[in-house]
Amino acid sequence: QKEVEQNSGPLSVPEGAIASLNCTYSDRGSQSFFWYRQYSGKSPELIMSIYSNGDKEDGRFTAQLNKASQYVSLLIRDSQPSDSATYLCAVAARVASKIIFGSGTRLSIRP
């Protein structure tokens, strides 16, 4: 079992709709959870972090964490063409300094 799993996509969403990205992790002791966005050929950039169960909203982005189900999600409202990118889920493991990434989900926003 992979430590952090994501659907590789591609996920195609019409402009203006909600994009929903999902991630599961295997280590129940994980403490911190992150979503990064990566454009082709570029470095990942942090868009959301979440540490407690529930929802966390920042602009058009909402991160959701369910530790009991070992599940993290990212919702992008009012999707824009500029949101087309690969979204990487990352988890800080029981050893907090060790940060593991999923394989990423490619998101495509169609006009």
Add this chain to the structure above:
Amino acid sequence: SQTIHQWPATLVQPVGSPLSLECTVEGTSNPNLYWYRQAAGRGLQLLFYSVGIGQISSEVPQNLSASRPQDRQFILSSKKLLLSDSGFYLCAWSLGGRDGKLFFGSGTQLSVL
């Protein structure tokens, strides 16, 4: 403000040649430092991380090594490159603790031919 420098941006090396990639961080002290590798179209594979000078944790057995000779300097090395070492190498830093937010360098695209 904190900045991270990683170089070179691109590198083409023959099989069997050595490798040295360097990363430095400015504007912070005692950061956690990381090396990741990304194969084309894939996610980030953690190679090494360091929580202090001389402290290196290795995640994947391979022909790569890492060193942290100074607080804000992290070096990735190989004595003999393999074709499978090709990829996008990313250095990153974080403040550590519960706040594990990573900040990445611009990456090195390594092609081993």
